[in-house]
Amino acid sequence: MTPRDEEYDSRVVFDAANGSCTFVIPNFSGAQSLSVGQFLCSRAFPAGGHEWVFYFFPRGRVPTDSDYSSAYFALQSEASDVRALFMLRLEDQSGNGNHLVFTHFDHSLVHGPITLMRGYMWGWHRFLKRDHPEASRYIKDNCLILHCTIGVVKARLEGLRLYSIAVPPSDMGGDLKALLDSGLGTDINFEVGDEIFKAHKLILAARSPVFKAQFFGPIGDRNVEKIVVEDVDPSIFKAMLDFIYTDEFPNIKEIAGSPNRSASTSVVLHLAAAADRYCLDRLRLLCESKLGEQITIDMVATTLALADHYRLHKLKAMCLKFAANPANLGAVMESDGFKLLEGSCPLVLSELLLAASKQRTR
Incomplete structure (x- = not known):
C-alpha cells in the first residue's frame, strides 16, 4: 500500500480543569474611599495547574473608569500558552436568585500586563457602575460577595490510529418506514374516511399506550383486524403513523398542500389533537413547539x-x-x-x- 492509501483517525479532545474562590468585601462603603487604581485582592488559588489572584478596584483602575468598579484575574505562575474561561458571579443577596454573571473565553489572556502586578491579567475595566440602580440587590449589611471561577482548557490529541472504520448514522427510522410502506407483516387495518392504512400492532403498542391497551390490554382485542377511526383526516392519521415509525416530525407544508401559514397551522393543530388522542406525548410537544414559534x-x-x-x-x-x-x-x-x-x-x-x-x- 502506498502512503496515499493510508488513512489516519485522530481527534482533538479539550479538557477543562476548574478552580474557584469566593471574594467577600465586608465593608463595601469603606472600600469606596480607595483612590482610582487602588485595589483589593484575593489570596492565590489554583486552577488548571496555575496560580491565580482576583483583583477588585472599587473606583476603577484608571481615571476614565472612575464611575465604575474594575475586576481582573491575574495569572501568577509562569506559562507559555494558557486558554481559560472566566466567570465572575455577583451574588444577589435579596434572596431572589437573580445573580449577575459575567463570562468570557480568552486565548492568550493578555489584556496588557500591568506592571504593578506579576504576570498577565484579564478582566472587566468597567465591571459595574457604582450607582447601579439595583445595587441594593447585591449589597446586604454593607457586604458584597463575588464568586470567581476559572476553567483552564487544555487540548490533547487522542486516538491516533492507522486505518479507520466509518460507522454510518442510525437508519432505523428509515427501515421501519420502508416496512410500513411495503405492508410486509402488517396485521391491522385502519379505515380512516375513504382510505385504508395498514400497520403492525406490536410497533403501535410499543409507541402508544392507547394502542397497547387497545390490542393487548385486559379488555383489548389482539385478534382485531380492522378499526374504523372517526374524526381524524386521513392525511393527519398517515402523518401520525409515519411519526410512530420514524420518530421524525412530518413535512407540514407537504401535508397542507400549501405554503400558506394558516393552512400549516391547521395541520399542526389537528396533528396535535391526534397525538393527544393516542398519548403520543413527544409528537404533541413537537406540535406545540412549532405553533409556539408562530x-x-x-x-x-x-x-x-x-x-x-x-x-x-x-x-x-x-x-x-x-x-x-x-x-x-x-x-x-x-x-x-x-x-x-x-x-x-x-x-x-x-x-x-x-x-x-x-x-x-x-
Whole structure:
C-alpha cells in the first residue's frame, strides 16, 4: 500500500480543569474611599495547574473608569500558552436568585500586563457602575460577595490510529418506514374516511399506550383486524403513523398542500389533537413547539382559543404569558382573534385578563 492509501483517525479532545474562590468585601462603603487604581485582592488559588489572584478596584483602575468598579484575574505562575474561561458571579443577596454573571473565553489572556502586578491579567475595566440602580440587590449589611471561577482548557490529541472504520448514522427510522410502506407483516387495518392504512400492532403498542391497551390490554382485542377511526383526516392519521415509525416530525407544508401559514397551522393543530388522542406525548410537544414559534400579536388570541380547545397546555400557557404582557395586551385586544375569544371562549378570556392583572401588579 502506498502512503496515499493510508488513512489516519485522530481527534482533538479539550479538557477543562476548574478552580474557584469566593471574594467577600465586608465593608463595601469603606472600600469606596480607595483612590482610582487602588485595589483589593484575593489570596492565590489554583486552577488548571496555575496560580491565580482576583483583583477588585472599587473606583476603577484608571481615571476614565472612575464611575465604575474594575475586576481582573491575574495569572501568577509562569506559562507559555494558557486558554481559560472566566466567570465572575455577583451574588444577589435579596434572596431572589437573580445573580449577575459575567463570562468570557480568552486565548492568550493578555489584556496588557500591568506592571504593578506579576504576570498577565484579564478582566472587566468597567465591571459595574457604582450607582447601579439595583445595587441594593447585591449589597446586604454593607457586604458584597463575588464568586470567581476559572476553567483552564487544555487540548490533547487522542486516538491516533492507522486505518479507520466509518460507522454510518442510525437508519432505523428509515427501515421501519420502508416496512410500513411495503405492508410486509402488517396485521391491522385502519379505515380512516375513504382510505385504508395498514400497520403492525406490536410497533403501535410499543409507541402508544392507547394502542397497547387497545390490542393487548385486559379488555383489548389482539385478534382485531380492522378499526374504523372517526374524526381524524386521513392525511393527519398517515402523518401520525409515519411519526410512530420514524420518530421524525412530518413535512407540514407537504401535508397542507400549501405554503400558506394558516393552512400549516391547521395541520399542526389537528396533528396535535391526534397525538393527544393516542398519548403520543413527544409528537404533541413537537406540535406545540412549532405553533409556539408562530405566536404573534395578530395570531396569539386565535392560537390561545385553539390551544384551549385541543388541550395543548404548554402552548396555552405560552400564549397567555405573551398576550398578558403589558407591552402586547393593548394590540392583542384590537385583533380579530380577540373578538373570537370574547364570543366563544369566555373562560379563556377570564384567564387572560387575570394573567394580565397579575403582570400589572408585579
